Amino acid sequence: MGCTVYHADLQEAQADPALAVLLGRSPTSAPFDRLDWLALLAEHCLPAAECRIAVAREDDAIAVLPFCRKPEGAASLGTWYSFFVRPLVSDPARAPALLAAIARSLAPAGAARLGPMPEAEALALAAAFRAAGWIGVTEPCDTNHVLKLAGRNFDQYWTARPGALRETVRRKTARGKVSLRIETAFSAPDWAAYEAIYARSWKPEEGNPEFLRAFARGEAAAGALRMGLAEIDGEPVAAQFWTVEGGTAWIHKLAHDETHRAHSPGTLLTAALFRHVIDIDRVHTVDFGTGDNPYKRDWMESQRPRYALQFYRPAAVGHWPALARLAARRLLRPRAAAALVSPQAAG
Numbered sequence: 001m002g003c004t005v006y007h008a009d010l011q012e013a014q015a016d017p018a019l020a021v022l023l024g025r026s027p028t029s030a031p032f033d034r035l036d037w038l039a040l041l042a043e044h045c046l047p048a049a050e051c052r053i054a055v056a057r058e059d060d061a062i063a064v065l066p067f068c069r070k071p072e073g074a075a076s077l078g079t080w081y082s083f084f085v086r087p088l089v090s091d092p093a094r095a096p097a098l099l100a101a102i103a104r105s106l107a108p109a110g111a112a113r114l115g116p117m118p119e120a121e122a123l124a125l126a127a128a129f130r131a132a133g134w135i136g137v138t139e140p141c142d143t144n145h146v147l148k149l150a151g152r153n154f155d156q157y158w159t160a161r162p163g164a165l166r167e168t169v170r171r172k173t174a175r176g177k178v179s180l181r182i183e184t185a186f187s188a189p190d191w192a193a194y195e196a197i198y199a200r201s202w203k204p205e206e207g208n209p210e211f212l213r214a215f216a217r218g219e220a221a222a223g224a225l226r227m228g229l230a231e232i233d234g235e236p237v238a239a240q241f242w243t244v245e246g247g248t249a250w251i252h253k254l255a256h257d258e259t260h261r262a263h264s265p266g267t268l269l270t271a272a273l274f275r276h277v278i279d280i281d282r283v284h285t286v287d288f289g290t291g292d293n294p295y296k297r298d299w300m301e302s303q304r305p306r307y308a309l310q311f312y313r314p315a316a317v318g319h320w321p322a323l324a325r326l327a328a329r330r331l332l333r334p335r336a337a338a339a340l341v342s343p344q345a346a347g
Contacts (some may be wrong), residue, residue, distance in 0.1 A: 003058040003097060005105040007069075010039050013053050018062055022088055023053075025222060029246045032082045036218060038066055044211035045079045052077075054105055056098040061091035063098035065125070073111030080207060081215075083144070083250065083289045084306060085114060086121035099128035107132070107313055111322070115308030116142045116290055122307035129311045135323060136311030143292040145300040148285055154278040158271075165298045169271050172264045178237075180272045183227040186220035190227055193236035194255070201255035212241070212253070219243045226281075228273045230256070230265035238265035242273055248285040249277035270299065 013019045013035055023035035031037050042051040046068060054065040065087040066077035078085040087102070089095040103125075106112055112129070115122070126138040149157060158166065172178065183190060191213060198206060206212065219225040224245050230238035238256035242249055256266035277283050288296045290306055312323050 003056055003101045005054065005056045005101045007052045007054050007105065010035070010042055010048070010051055010053070013055075014039070016055075018057075018090075019053070019055065019064065022062060022064060022090055025245065027246060030083075030248070031215075031219075031243060031245055031250060032078065032084055033086070033088055037215070038077055040211055040214055040218075041077065041079060041081075044208045044214065045081070046077070054102045056101040056105075058094060058098060061089070061094040061098060063087060063089040063095065063102060065099075065102050067106070067112075067114065069109070073113065074106050074109040075112075076114050081211065081252070082116075083287060084116050084118055086117050087125055095124055096128060096131070099125055100131040103129045103132035103134060110313050112136075112311045113308065116144075116306030117309065119305065119307060122309060126309055126311075129309070133314070134311040135314055135326070136309065137326060138307050138309050140305040141308035142290040142306040144290055144304050144306055145288040145292075145296040146285060146302055146304060147288075147300045148302065149278060149283070152278075154275040157274070157278060160301075162298050165267070168264055168267055172268055175263075177232055177263050178265045178268050179231050180269055181229055181231075182273060182276050183229070184220065184223065184225055186217050186225060187227075190229060190239075191216065193229060194227070194239035194241065194253075197236055197239045197257055198253070198255040200257045200259070202258060203255050216241060226273060226277060228269045230269040232260055232263060232265065237263075238269050240266075240269055240273055242277065244277060244281045244283060247283055248287050249273075249281065249283045251286065251288050274299070 008016065013023070020035065023033060025034060038051065042048040050068045050070060052067055052069050054067060056063045066085065068075040068077050076085045087099060089098060114125070117125070122138050126136070129136060195209060216225060224243045226242040226244055226249070228240040228242070229236050237260040240251070241253040242251050254266060254270065274286065277286065286300070288300055310326070312326070314323070
């Protein structure tokens, strides 16, 4: 049978059993792949009318690429809350043909900018765009800090942390000033405490607090919420929002009140949450999201790049200036351009 391709809005996608399975919660899923995550983004963060899912089917194999249909071209169906965006394929052996069919279906957009994306998916999708006649590049755009536990328990992980970090946790714990708790159920008072702490922290203003609250409620209902709170004399002074899914602990948000920094409540809370997800949830990975913040290196052990794809249709006359700039960049940086095409070089 031939490959069929169509673009569905999120309501149509929710009614399709095959899409519901591929974009649902599973033992290997990530929050940012799920249809309910995409629906929340469309409800709170993005214009719902722009949110689409490109779908390619061949026999029982299916591939999907969520995207936003914008005047300037196809864009990522994601926001700063998304650790990554990526295509999903039910049968990896058929991925090249299915993804190339999706790339061809996006031709009317004229341009596509998609990311941040994991390396494997970025290279596969870039190859599909090229096979479909697009011209473009795949470039590193961000850094993801990650911990692979490889069967270690918390104590084994902790002995490998920097001595200064371990000593801070030891001393501040011994003082007994900070009390910690980790909740798995959504609590309106706890969430209000998180929002108040976030407002007093060094963090920038929260973009869409309603989105984050709705996401936390849904994760709690699914048993995936890990909400940490640190208190001093009964007053919440640090809060962290994690979820657990697909064998991974995802660190979404963390904040502490700077006026209590001397007691290191955020550090103590982070250590407690690491212990919880490693020894109780038995995760194999902890993901600290994007952003090359120096403090993440104390807790994590490796970094991996995230990539942005920027592709154009040669026939799209309006994008010829962008194509010319792209060609000039590639001439100026031949080694970098080669790395963007070659999986071996990119690794």
